[in-house]
Amino acid sequence: MKMKNKKSGAGALKKFLPYYKKYRGTMIFDLFCAALTTVCELVLPMIVRRITGAASSENLSELTLELILGTGALYILLRIIDTAANYFMTSTGHIMGTRIETDMRRDLFSHLQKLSFSYYDNTKVGTLMSRMTADLFDVTEFAHHCPEEFFIAGIKIIGSFILLCTINVPLTLIVFSVIPVILIVSVVFRLKMRANFRESRKQIGELNSQIEDSLLGIRVTKSFARESEEAQKFDTGNCEYLRIKAERYRIMGAFHSSTRLFDGIMYIVVVIVGAIFMMGLGGLPAITPADYVAYLMFVTTLLTSIRRIVEFAEQFQLGLSGIERFNEIMETEPEIKDAPNATDLCNVAGKVEFCDVSFHYETEQRNVLTHLDLCVKAGENVALVGPSGGGKTTLCSLIPRFYEISSGKILIDGTDIKSVTMRSLRECIGVVAQDVYLFSGSVKDNIAYGKIGATDQEIEEAARLAGAHDFIADLPNGYDTYVGERGVKLSGVQKQRISIARLFLKNPPILILDEATSALDNESERLVQKSLEALAKGRTTFTIAHRLTTVRNADRILVLTENGIEESGTHTELLQKGGIYSELYQLYAEIE
Ligand code: ADP
Ligand code: MG
Numbered sequence: 001m002k003m004k005n006k007k008s009g010a011g012a013l014k015k016f017l018p019y020y021k022k023y024r025g026t027m028i029f030d031l032f033c034a035a036l037t038t039v040c041e042l043v044l045p046m047i048v049r050r051i052t053g054a055a056s057s058e059n060l061s062e063l064t065l066e067l068i069l070g071t072g073a074l075y076i077l078l079r080i081i082d083t084a085a086n087y088f089m090t091s092t093g094h095i096m097g098t099r100i101e102t103d104m105r106r107d108l109f110s111h112l113q114k115l116s117f118s119y120y121d122n123t124k125v126g127t128l129m130s131r132m133t134a135d136l137f138d139v140t141e142f143a144h145h146c147p148e149e150f151f152i153a154g155i156k157i158i159g160s161f162i163l164l165c166t167i168n169v170p171l172t173l174i175v176f177s178v179i180p181v182i183l184i185v186s187v188v189f190r191l192k193m194r195a196n197f198r199e200s201r202k203q204i205g206e207l208n209s210q211i212e213d214s215l216l217g218i219r220v221t222k223s224f225a226r227e228s229e230e231a232q233k234f235d236t237g238n239c240e241y242l243r244i245k246a247e248r249y250r251i252m253g254a255f256h257s258s259t260r261l262f263d264g265i266m267y268i269v270v271v272i273v274g275a276i277f278m279m280g281l282g283g284l285p286a287i288t289p290a291d292y293v294a295y296l297m298f299v300t301t302l303l304t305s306i307r308r309i310v311e312f313a314e315q316f317q318l319g320l321s322g323i324e325r326f327n328e329i330m331e332t333e334p335e336i337k338d339a340p341n342a343t344d345l346c347n348v349a350g351k352v353e354f355c356d357v358s359f360h361y362e363t364e365q366r367n368v369l370t371h372l373d374l375c376v377k378a379g380e381n382v383a384l385v386g387p388s389g390g391g392k393t394t395l396c397s398l399i400p401r402f403y404e405i406s407s408g409k410i411l412i413d414g415t416d417i418k419s420v421t422m423r424s425l426r427e428c429i430g431v432v433a434q435d436v437y438l439f440s441g442s443v444k445d446n447i448a449y450g451k452i453g454a455t456d457q458e459i460e461e462a463a464r465l466a467g468a469h470d471f472i473a474d475l476p477n478g479y480d481t482y483v484g485e486r487g488v489k490l491s492g493v494q495k496q497r498i499s500i501a502r503l504f505l506k507n508p509p510i511l512i513l514d515e516a517t518s519a520l521d522n523e524s525e526r527l528v529q530k531s532l533e534a535l536a537k538g539r540t541t542f543t544i545a546h547r548l549t550t551v552r553n554a555d556r557i558l559v560l561t562e563n564g565i566e567e568s569g570t571h572t573e574l575l576q577k578g579g580i581y582s583e584l585y586q587l588y589a590e591i592e
Contacts, residue, residue, distance in 0.1 A: 016139075023099060031147060034152050038152055040081075046163065047075055094140075094144065112128065135321075138318045146315065150309065167295075182266075193251050193252065196244065204241070271296070274287065342420055348412060350428075356409070369391055378540055386561050392514070392544045430512070446487075447479075450462070513532060516532060
């Protein structure tokens with residue numbers, strides 16, 4: 001298990017290293033500054049030792065003003081260097097980390113743009129958001145702190161080891177033998193804390209989704225008078241959180257106390273064993289009182305270094321798992337990609353053919369479409385009707401290749417859609433769906449989405465064709481009115497008309513209208529229907545509608561059920577036939 005972790009960790013790091021490449025110079029400078037910040041700490045005990053040594057000599061004869069000023073000046077100089085080095089390390093280090101974060105986020109975002117519908121069907125957007133932000137922030141911190149901190153601690157530990165060895169080797173070895181014990185105990189505690197931390201994070205996630213679910217459903221709760229049951233349900237999760245948190249503080253308490261205990265042990269060793277060495281017992285090389293002071297001071301340096309290593313071992317883990325999650329997305333291949341020799345689909349007339357097409361969703365076993373054959377002439381207006389779940393939406397989403405068919409072929413003007421570039425394919429197909437997504441921005445921006453670089457005149461023309469111009473002109477800022485997040489400031493008809501204007505600009509030869517008017521009331525539907533009819537003129541159109549009146553005038557009506565296309569013909573033909581369609585129509589007429 002551990003081996004596996006290590007292996008994947010190393011693999012993750014390998015993928016991450018190229019991001020450093022651009023900043024190699026900055027990194028070296030950063031580490032150089034980091035090295036400089038250790039000098040003061042290493043030199044101070046030596047200076048103090050020198051001065052104490054001079055002072056404890058007979059008659060203080062060696063403690064001269066010269067010595068004091070000399071060492072003082074050296075220390076002041078080192079402090080100045082230390083301040084500057086620390087400034088550069090903190091600022092450039094963090095900036096470099098953020099640059100790397102920005103690069104990674106850019107890559108991640110453009111990769112997410114490439115992933116297919118099926119990926120988003122099975123992924124929560126919330127998770128992706130936290131990957132784009134919080135996880136990558138962990139990576140930034142990791143990117144510069146880890147090299148810096150390990151480098152600094154390494155220099156301090158090795159440096160003090162060497163310096164102390166120049167004073168007294170046996171005593172140094174005794175003092176340093178305590179370090180591995182401290183490291184092991186700290187790491188064990190940290191691991192425990194991390195496991196707990198993960199648990200509590202998960203619990204907070206659960207708690208959040210429970211709160212969200214309950215509050216979103218508050219109207220249902222109230223209408224069923226189930227408030228106390230909801231509160232009870234909530235309390236279970238809340239108490240679980242308390243249990244996890246309490247556990248954490250117990251581990252934390254033990255950890256902090258053990259750290260203090262080890263600090264104590266370190267000092268006890270130096271105070272007692274050092275003093276014994278001062279006595280010069282057992283023929284061991286003796287140390288002077290000045291050396292004794294230096295040892296005590298180095299112990300402080302050592303203890304802080306160890307503590308930082310332990311702290312950053314945790315950040316290292318966090319960063320690593322951030323990188324792993326990053327790689328996980330980057331390694332997800334878009335399910336649908338352009339073929340290597342894909343060509344552009346040009347001058348499309350709009351003939352669409354399904355040849356023996358079968359399809360099932362990646363996550364399902366059951367085929368939605370089985371051996372389906374269908375030929376739609378250029379400019380033909382085809383209506384798809386049938387029971388909900390019959391596969392109408394699915395069939396239409398195969399034409400722009402939103403999903404990849406399992407077998408068979410789809411041809412546009414006789415060309416297999418798999419052999420053309422996705423961009424050119426989707427350029428020639430327009431989709432109007434039941435729910436319209438408007439980007440947060442102005443009305444104009446949203447219409448202009450249909451055509452890159454559309455002029456104001458073109459936009460207005462498209463809006464007029466879609467019957468949207470009048471209401472847009474009445475908005476407080478006309479075309480520059482902000483539509484709100486997802487277009488909340490507009491009514492259903494207004495949104496739908498903007499989405500139609502968008503398609504007038506795009507001007508695709510093939511059109512898919514998937515229950516475009518279903519969410520609207522009768523009056524609004526009539527308005528939008530008029531715009532849609534204008535849009536459909538001269539284009540190959542697939543209309544899906546559950547209000548059968550809207551499809552009466554179609555050139556051909558297809559009844560799609562689980563068994564495939566069961567009936568096909570004009571409204572009158574199908575009514576005469578007396579099959580599924582006529583049944584549906586009668587039922588529908590009764591309801592209306
Ligand atoms: P219709 O538009 O005729 O109501 P759909 O094409 O939406 O029917 O759905 C056809 C079948 O495919 C249904 O059984 C539905 O559950 C399933 N389905 C639709 N979308 C997905 C999806 N994204 N992932 C998995 N199954 C889906
Ligand atoms: Mg549908």
